[in-house]
Amino acid sequence: MINNRWGNLSVSIPCDPExxxxxxxxxxxxxxxxREAPFHVQLELDKGPDGLGTPNGRWHKGRVIRVxxxxxxxxxxxxxxxxxxxxCEPGGAPTGPAFIYYAxxxxxxxxxxxxxxxxxxxxxxxxxxxxxxxxTEEPVMNTRQLEELLANSVNTxxxxxxxxxxxxxxxxxxxxxxx
Numbered sequence: 001m002i003n004n005r006w007g008n009l010s011v012s013i014p015c016d017p018e019x020x021x022x023x024x025x026x027x028x029x030x031x032x033x034x035r036e037a038p039f040h041v042q043l044e045l046d047k048g049p050d051g052l053g054t055p056n057g058r059w060h061k062g063r064v065i066r067v068x069x070x071x072x073x074x075x076x077x078x079x080x081x082x083x084x085x086x087x088c089e090p091g092g093a094p095t096g097p098a099f100i101y102y103a104x105x106x107x108x109x110x111x112x113x114x115x116x117x118x119x120x121x122x123x124x125x126x127x128x129x130x131x132x133x134x135x136t137e138e139p140v141m142n143t144r145q146l147e148e149l150l151a152n153s154v155n156t157x158x159x160x161x162x163x164x165x166x167x168x169x170x171x172x173x174x175x176x177x178x179x
Contacts, residue, residue: 025126027150027153029126030128030146031143031146031150033114033116034114034125034126035143036116036125037069037114037115037125038069038074038115038116039067039069039116040068040114040115041064041067041068041070041112041113042068042112042136043064043065043082043111043112044109044110045060045108045109059081059083060082060083061081062079062082063079064080065110066112066135066137068139073119074115074122080115080120080122081120081122082117083122084097084123084124084127085098085100087100087101087105088100098124100129100131104131107131108131108132109132109133110134110135111132112129112132112139113128113129113130114126128141
């Protein structure tokens with residue numbers, strides 16, 4: 001969550017400082033997508049015989065290893081493609097879609113993601129993913145994590161300004177610089 005002297009911004013930007021990755025979707029939106037996505041799976045990435053996959057492309061392939069949620073159209077061992085994940089160098093990240101740096105992409109063997117779409121061609125829900133060394137029995141990403149983060153987020157809005165006689169005064173939009 002980004003806080004400034006005027007309060008919380010309307011978007012939440014959760015950051016992963018280790019990988020310098022950020023997603024600009026509000027927490028409420030991410031919770032919604034995690035709840036509504038028809039698929040929540042862990043995949044073994046298929047990068048082809050050279051181990052490169054399609055690093056400059058937007059579509060990636062994988063085989064479903066774990067299924068945490070499905071509507072029946074996607075099952076364990078199914079092969080899928082998913083989009084909206086860019087692979088780039090540090091400093092070359094696109095504005096908007098999810099991205100992963102080349103080094104992390106080449107190291108990645110498994111990924112946990114929420115998906116929507118029509119299998120075998122799917123898209124990331126809320127541009128979220130988690131790279132893993134090994135698949136896990138329990139999901140690494142869940143809705144409860146974000147709900148707790150939202151509940152614990154601190155509202156830093158300043159108290160309402162009041163005039164000399166104690167009436168609440170609202171700032172005009174052009175007075176944003178006034179503290």
